Amino acid sequence: MKRRIFLKGSVAASTLAVAAGAGLLSPTRVLAAAWPESAFGPRPEAEALEAFFGSSDVVESDEVSLKAPLQAENGAVVPIKVMTSLADVESIGVIVVKNPAPFTTGLEVMGGGAGAMYSARIKMGQTSPVNCYVKAGGKIYMTSQEIKVTVGGCGG
Amino acid sequence: MASTKMKIKKSAEGGHDVMVLAKHPMETGLRKDKKTGEKIPAHFIKTMEFALNGTAVAQADLGTGVSTNPLISIHLANSKSGDTVTVSWVDNMGESDSAEKTVS
Numbered sequence: 521m522k523r524r525i526f527l528k529g530s531v532a533a534s535t536l537a538v539a540a541g542a543g544l545l546s547p548t549r550v551l552a553a554a555w556p557e558s559a560f561g562p563r564p565e566a567e568a569l570e571a572f573f574g575s576s577d578v579v580e581s582d583e584v585s586l587k588a589p590l591q592a593e594n595g596a597v598v599p600i601k602v603m604t605s606l607a608d609v610e611s612i613g614v615i616v617v618k619n620p621a622p623f624t625t626g627l628e629v630m631g632g633g634a635g636a637m638y639s640a641r642i643k644m645g646q647t648s649p650v651n652c653y654v655k656a657g658g659k660i661y662m663t664s665q666e667i668k669v670t671v672g673g674c675g676g
Numbered sequence: 677m678a679s680t681k682m683k684i685k686k687s688a689e690g691g692h693d694v695m696v697l698a699k700h701p702m703e704t705g706l707r708k709d710k711k712t713g714e715k716i717p718a719h720f721i722k723t724m725e726f727a728l729n730g731t732a733v734a735q736a737d738l739g740t741g742v743s744t745n746p747l748i749s750i751h752l753a754n755s756k757s758g759d760t761v762t763v764s765w766v767d768n769m770g771e772s773d774s775a776e777k778t779v780s
Contacts, residue, residue, distance in 0.1 A: 556737055560739040597744075628736075632752065
């Protein structure tokens with residue numbers, strides 16, 4: 521929860537980051553603090569959830585949907601798309617349960633009507649359930665889908 | 677070396693979809709160089725920030741589990757024609773890049 525407040529407070533700071541992108545400031549200092557280091561890495565799912573969302577109480581919901589292939593021919597590039605009809609989305613997280621670093625990617629929403637959709641291409645080492653979490657209005661909702669991988673991707 | 681491309685598409689539900697393609701190796705740090713047997717150090721984008729008219733609206737947190745040349749897209753519900761969308765990313769080695777586009 522503390523992190524959330526910090527993030528909201530740092531919206532002003534993040535306009536600085538835009539300037540940083542243009543090469544005016546040293547960008548590492550401005551943004552690095554906001555990267556949730558404690559969620560990434562070889563941590564179990566519950567720990568990553570706790571680190572990223574501040575809670576690991578999760579409800580399954582059909583208001584969160586995951587669009588992904590049932591079978592991926594190439595584990596190095598698996599397109600996934602998280603969509604939600606929930607209002608007030610605060611953050612979205614994607615966890616590939618059997619990857620060496622399960623927490624794969626996340627989106628932190630600061631306002632401006634973002635958050636209904638997040639898509640990325642991820643790596644998968646082996647066939648695994650992919651869990652998508654959406655935090656909205658203080659609660660965490662999830663959906664899951666198993667993606668079959670025929671060729672591994674974590675070797676690159 | 678860095679190149680970042682952005683596409684903005686009108687969405688059927690109103691607003692726009694912003695699609696970003698960043699050119700980046702996204703090394704996990706687990707791979708080995710086949711010739712020398714040495715580990716290739718991790719090199720990946722950490723954060724990618726989206727701003728609408730200069731105000732940050734969302735930040736994507738990436739790790740080593742995101743594919744090479746990440747293609748990230750998000751939906752903006754409040755964007756309209758003439759707005760400026762800026763995206764900027766920073767990686768773990770301090771490299772960064774940004775792109776800016778006006779919503780048509």
